[in-house]
Structures are given as structure tokens and as C-alpha cells.
Amino acid sequence: MDLSVMFFGADDAGAHAAKYDDILTITRAADRLGFTAVWTPERHFQQVGQVFPNPALLSAALATVTERIHLRAGSLVLPLHHPLRVAEDWAVVDNLSHGRVGVSVATGWHSKDFVLAPDAYDDRRERAFRDLAVLRRLWAGQAVEFTDGAGERVAVTSQPRPYSAVLPLWTTTSGNPRTWEAAGRMRTNILGATIGQTREELAGKIGAYRDAYAAAPEQPGTPPRGTVTLMAHTYVGRSDEEARQRAGGPLKAYLRSYVAQTATDKGAGDQAAALSEAQLGTLTEFAFRRYLAWGSLLGSPETCRKSLADLAELGCDEVACFVDFGLGGDEVLAGLERLAELREEM
Template identity: 35%
Template sequence: MTQTIEQLLGIQPAAHKAKQAKADISFSFLFFSDVRKDISDAEKYAFMRDITLFADKEGFEAVYLPERHFHEFGSIYANSAIMAAHLIPQTTRIRFRTAGISLPLHHPAEVVEWWAMNDVLSQGRVDLGFGSGWNKPDFILSPENYENRRQICSEAIPIVQKLWRGETVPFAGPGGEQIPIAVYPRPLQPELKVWLLVTQNDEGFIHAGRQGYNIFTMLYGNNLDAMQKKIALYRSARQEAGLDPEQGVITLMLHTLMLGDRAQVQQAVEAPFKDYIKSSLDAHLKAAVDQNGGTPLNEAEKGKMLEYAYQRYFKTGAIFGTVEDGRDIVDQAIAAGVNEIACLVDFGVDYSVVRESLTYLKRLTSNYC
């Protein structure tokens, strides 16, 4: 095997530390990946509610809700619209966003119906993020859309926007008859704010810029230096399309845990984060052997790779450590052109520790808001 550890795991060398950045940035929460088996799903929902209420009270911008199907990893997030409907009446100001709806799995009119209801219930606090989906079992919901899922997603987003505005759109009905459809109830917001899920693909950043979409992204396969170049492509694409290049929002997801001492954070995140990396490492190693040949690594070699990857990610790919450590990463993100950080906190750390960490997170965000 000739690939480097970074290539196998999508980890770039560490970005250079940025100088103190002077720019506004907003903070949100993302729920995505809780796979703890020692607590019930009801407790997971209660934790999610508690974090949302904290965010609503303390001035965070939004909570991002995923769509996950048919796997323990994120299994409690099967329908983001239902999750939002549960949380909306318990909040007063936080925005509800999706990260994201797997649009090829759904009819565009169905998506607008669900979220128009939530827009009314929330008094206009809904924004929607979309992705094409990737997990093959998910597509039992719409098997004919799997092969062309990216094109279907690209074509469906403008249809969702039209329906949201109140326009009538024809759809194929029984027997192939074209039936004109307008969606009710009408949402309160006349125009829908759209986020597109993009990670490594430069073309995705360019496409989002041309279409006037915001972007939800993460550092998998990138560091903040590489991300800065992708954001520059996005800004240029907006400008070329006649749009204000500075108006689009770049939202970056970062795993987040801060406490008073870095060693405490290490102790809290090491086991769950190594489990997360190991599952990714095993899949990438198998794919590399299948594609390139060679001898599979033994367990000792895998262990060294796992430790290296964990230490690299801890230091350069997440908000881990003290408030000062967090400030360093946030400043780098601002310098790279990020407008919003979505803090992922449900990745296996004990809930009592996460709740303790919120005090430190609030201390961090107060430096910028």
C-alpha cells in the first residue's frame, strides 16, 4: 500500500495558525451521529431538546437537523421535519435548518408541505439544506433515483423554491397526466433560504455559488487552508453569476468539546472519537487494498495509524480543548472565509460532560457575538 495515512483518512496537513481574525461569525449546533448504546432513544431526544433550548436562550443562530435511515449511526434522525415540529413550540428565536434533506428520496411537493407547516408553526424560522444522498439502502424509498441522484437533486432544488414561493408546478400523475400543483399551507417566508451540502468537490462549491445557495461543509479531506481556496471559488462563482459575492453563508461543521483543561477533553473524547475514526479507517483500508492490491495491514499497524489520525484530528480538525484552543480554531476558520460554525456535540461523549462544556462554549462564542 503506497497511500499515506492522510490520503486514506482524508486528513490534510495542519493549516498554518491564523492571526487573530476580526470578523463576525455565528454559531449553531448540528445533531448527527449519536450511536451510544448505553442510553435509550428517548434520552437521546431529551438531550437534543436540552441543547436546542440552551441554543435558543444563549443566542446561537440555528440547529441543524439531519436525515438518516436504516442504520444505528444517526438512526434517531429519520425525519427532520418531525424533529423540528417537536422542538419548535419549545423555542422562541432559534432557526431550524436541515443538513440535509436527501432530496432524491422525496417528492419536492412533499418536502414543501412538511416544512411550510413548520414555517407557520415557528413564525418563519425555517431554512432548508439539501444533499443528494449516498447510502444505497436509503434508496429503497426511491430506488429509481439512485444512479442519477446528484442530477435529480440539482434539478429538484429550484422546483422546491418555486413551490415555496407559491408558484404552480406541473407533475406527472396517474397515467402520466401532467397535474398542476400549488402547495398548501403557504409558508410565512416568501423566499426559502437554501443550503447545499458540499465537502471535497470544487464543482459543488462553484455550483452553489452560481445558484445563490449557501453551503454546509466539513473538513473531511480538507484543512482550513484548502477550505479557504474552495470558499474563494464559491465567492468568484457568485460574482460571475451577478450575485453579491459576500452574501452567501459558508457553514462549517466542527466536532466540539471544551472544558477547563485540555487533558480532561482528551479523556472525554478519545474513546468515542477513536471508535468513529476506526470505522472510517477500516472501510478506507479495505477499499485501498481492493483497488490497489497489496497486503492488508496487521492490527499493530492499524493501531499506529489510528493513534496518528486521532492526534492529528484532535489538534487541527475540531474545537477540542480549552477556550483558548477553541479561539485559535475559530480564528483560523474566520480567516478562511467561514461565516458560521455548526458545533457537533452528539458524537458519543457522556451527556453530563457535554452539558458541563456548554459554559465554556458560551464563553468562546461571547468573544465573537
């Protein structure tokens, strides 16, 4: 099983320069320790993920300080962007990194994000899947027709040309079974998460994805079997007690921030907004306890070894280890060192 590093943290305003320094330091360490990839998201206007407005921009910086680790968008909200611009930006990163890029396409979910493209909100799912196919064509060097400034249809080939012949693509899912099956039909890899679903639910979705992928027509450059990547909050401590003591407070604070962000989404209804502080605290504690029971890599090396073996048995090919949920930089680095040692032992 591949192990990667994922960033998606919630941060206090005003500490952004230090956050970027930490990302560079942690990524260099992950590169040295042999992790497969580093994932950076696209988020806008929220506490959660506030330092990640453009994964291509940050990946370009990471390309210049790393040698072998892959640089992936986890995720890129495709309906917010013109597919030509996506192809251009990631071709730059691909050249800077000598072919180490990958992109996971998301449909987008938070209504506030779409102040950048308000007309794309209602049909964001359809737009994302349509433009994913366009992105594949542009990356392959095909001319694609678009409307120019004079209202004419013109054929355009994106420049610069990428270093790699094929752009590795994932589809991001928050858990909707339809998205798992759509990813299979499009023959993309899939980026999901363990949180918010049971092991049995996740097993069913992975099975449906595998079936859809196997039945789908071949796409140029795609492998016969797709990659299932699952995000999991990660801190490998010296013992279960130490790991949970260090990670407990930061993770609960992160979960509270995430629920608060959901409450401001106009498309989600008002259920989350109606929660009192006491109810929010109870919900956060319940989520934390449930997550410790299954789906995280929070614990001793032995506990995390068992969790990784369980995820592999489930059909997971790669774990994107979410490390920046509130721990200090030194703690993250120490946890990665122990995780790398664990990977070598497996």
C-alpha cells in the first residue's frame, strides 16, 4: 500500500507565512522518507483550508524543493475554472517536477466558493464530469473548440505542453455512491475518506467502483485497475495513550471548525446552523470517539499497522495521511518518521 501526505488544515488568521514554511519542511521530509505523494486542496474563504486557494501554485513551489515525491491536487474544484487554464497551470508544474503531478477533480460543495463562478453552482456536478473529459483531451495535445472574445468558435491547443503524456486523474467523493460509480465509468482513480462512513458502507462503495471501472470503455493511458485513495487523520505516537492525548484536542477543534463551515453552506439547509454549543460539543466528541474506533491512523505503531492492514483488506491502494489538523510542526515530523519506519516493516 502507498502512503502519502495530505494537507487540509484549519488555521488561525495571521499565521500564514509560518504555515507555508511548515508545509515546505514537512514535504521535504516526506520526500526524503519515501512517501508516495503530497496532496494539497483548493479551498476558499473559510477557516478550514484557508491557506490553500490554488493547489497548482503551491505545487509549483513544492516542485522546486523536492526530488521524487508526486505533487497532487486533492482536490481541484473544476467547475470554478476554465479547463484550458487548468491544463496550462498543471503543465507548468508537470515540467517543473519532471512528470510528478496528479489531479483529483471535485465538483465543489460550499455555496460561498462559487462567488468565483456563480453560474456554475447549480449544475456543478455535470460541469465537473464534462470538463474532466475536456481536460484529458487538452493534456493529450488535442485541439478543442472554445468561444473567443469575438464570439467565434476557435480550436485551441493548450501550451506549454506537459512533461508527461498522461495526466493521472482522480475523482473526489465525500461519500455519495453515485460519485464512486461515476469515477469508475470515467476510468479515473478515486479519492475518498474514511471519516463519516462505516467500514461496511465503504466496502460496498469500493466494490461498486471496481465493477464500474472494469465495465467501462478503455481511456487512453489509464491502467486496467483504478487506484482507491482514502484520506485518514494521522498521527503515529509512541503509544496509543500518547497519540490520543496529543491528537485529541487538535482533532476535536478541527472537527468543530468543519461543522461550523458546513453550517454556512446555503446548499446544506439549516440543520447544522441550528446546533447549540452544547450540541456541537456532543457531536464533536461522538465523531472523535467513533473515529478512534475505526478509520484513523491515530495510535501506536502497532495500532496503526493493524489499521493499515484493515484498509488494504478493504481494497484501499493508497492512504493520504492527513497530518495538519492542529498538531505542531515538530509533532507532525516525528509522527511521519514513525510512520515511515512502520511502512518499511510491513
